[in-house]
Amino acid sequence: MSKTLHNQVAIISGGLGDIGRAVALELARRGAFVAISDVRPSSHANEFLEAIRSLGVRARYDNVDVSSATEVATWIRNIESEFGVPTLIIPNAAIVTLKGVRSVTPEEWLRELSINLTGAFHMAQSAAMRLLDAKKPGRIVFIGSWAAHAPHPNITTYCVAKAGLRMLCKCMALDLAPAGILVNEVAPGYVNAGLSAQLWAKTPGSREKAAERVPTRELIEPHEVALEVAHLCEPENRHTTGSVILMDGGLSLVTPANK
Numbered sequence: 001m002s003k004t005l006h007n008q009v010a011i012i013s014g015g016l017g018d019i020g021r022a023v024a025l026e027l028a029r030r031g032a033f034v035a036i037s038d039v040r041p042s043s044h045a046n047e048f049l050e051a052i053r054s055l056g057v058r059a060r061y062d063n064v065d066v067s068s069a070t071e072v073a074t075w076i077r078n079i080e081s082e083f084g085v086p087t088l089i090i091p092n093a094a095i096v097t098l099k100g101v102r103s104v105t106p107e108e109w110l111r112e113l114s115i116n117l118t119g120a121f122h123m124a125q126s127a128a129m130r131l132l133d134a135k136k137p138g139r140i141v142f143i144g145s146w147a148a149h150a151p152h153p154n155i156t157t158y159c160v161a162k163a164g165l166r167m168l169c170k171c172m173a174l175d176l177a178p179a180g181i182l183v184n185e186v187a188p189g190y191v192n193a194g195l196s197a198q199l200w201a202k203t204p205g206s207r208e209k210a211a212e213r214v215p216t217r218e219l220i221e222p223h224e225v226a227l228e229v230a231h232l233c234e235p236e237n238r239h240t241t242g243s244v245i246l247m248d249g250g251l252s253l254v255t256p257a258n259k
C-alpha cells in the first residue's frame, strides 16, 4: 500500500476499543504517526503499539478521559511536542447505557453525554485550535452512528448524544472549511464488535436477530469502518465536508411500511 498519509499525525480517542484499533491500524498502514488514548491502563496498549510500530510508523498511548477538557488539551500538547501538530482527528470514544427515558438517571445521562458528545467536542475543538494556530489543513472524522437519526427507546441517551454530534460536525465543517480543515462523520449501523457486541453478549440469539434486520443481512466489521474513515482522511478528498457517510447496510431504509 502506498503511504498516502505520510507526514500526518493521527489522534484517536477510545483507541483501545474495537473500532478505534481498526482505525489506528489503517491510518498507520497508510503512513500516519498514530497517537491513541483511552481510559484503560497503559499495560493494555503495549502489544497494540508494537503492532502499529511494526508498520514503520511512530505510535504512543496516553490514558485520557475525554470528558475532561484539561486532560484532552494536555494530551494534544504532548503529542505535538513529540510528533508535531495532530492533523487527522478521530473522536471515537463512547459508552452506551442500556436505558430509556423512564429509567435513566440524571447522573447516567450526564456521564454518557459528557463522554459521547462533550468528549468529542473537547477533542475536536482543542485539535482544531492547534491546526488554526499552526495554519495547517487537517481532517476531523467523528465516529457517529445510525442511531443519530433512528430513535431507539432503550438507548435514549446514546441516540441524543449521536444526534448532537451530527450537528457539531456540520457547524464545525462550515466554520473550518476556509482554513482547509474538513469535518465529516462516519455513521455505522450494526458493527460486529465493540459496543454492539457487548450488548449482544447479554442476550443469546440477539446478534443473529440484528443481522436479519439489516437489508444486506450482514454485520459490519471494524476494518470496514476504518476504510471509510481513512478515505475521508486522504489528501485526495478535498471537497467532502459536513457529510455523513452512513454505512448501515440499509437499516435506515426499513420502515413499518416495508418490513
Ligand SMILES: NC(=O)c1ccc[n+]([C@@H]2O[C@H](COP(=O)([O-])OP(=O)(O)OC[C@H]3O[C@@H](n4cnc5c(N)ncnc54)[C@H](O)[C@@H]3O)[C@@H](O)[C@H]2O)c1
Binding pocket: 013, 014, 015, 016, 017, 018, 019, 020, 037, 038, 039, 040, 064, 065, 066, 067, 091, 092, 093, 094, 095, 115, 119, 143, 144, 145, 146, 187, 188, 189, 190, 191, 192, 193, 194, 195, 196, 197
Ligand atoms: N459497535 C457498534 O455497533 C457501533 C455502531 C455505530 C457506532 N459505533 C461507534 O463506534 C465508536 C467506537 O465504539 P466501539 O464499538 O469500538 O466500542 P468499544 O467499547 O470497543 O470502544 C470504545 C472505547 O472508548 C473507551 N472509553 C470509554 N469511556 C471513555 C472516556 N471517558 N474517555 C476515553 N475513552 C473512553 C473505552 O474504554 C473503549 O476502549 C463509538 O463512538 C461508537 O458509538 C459503534
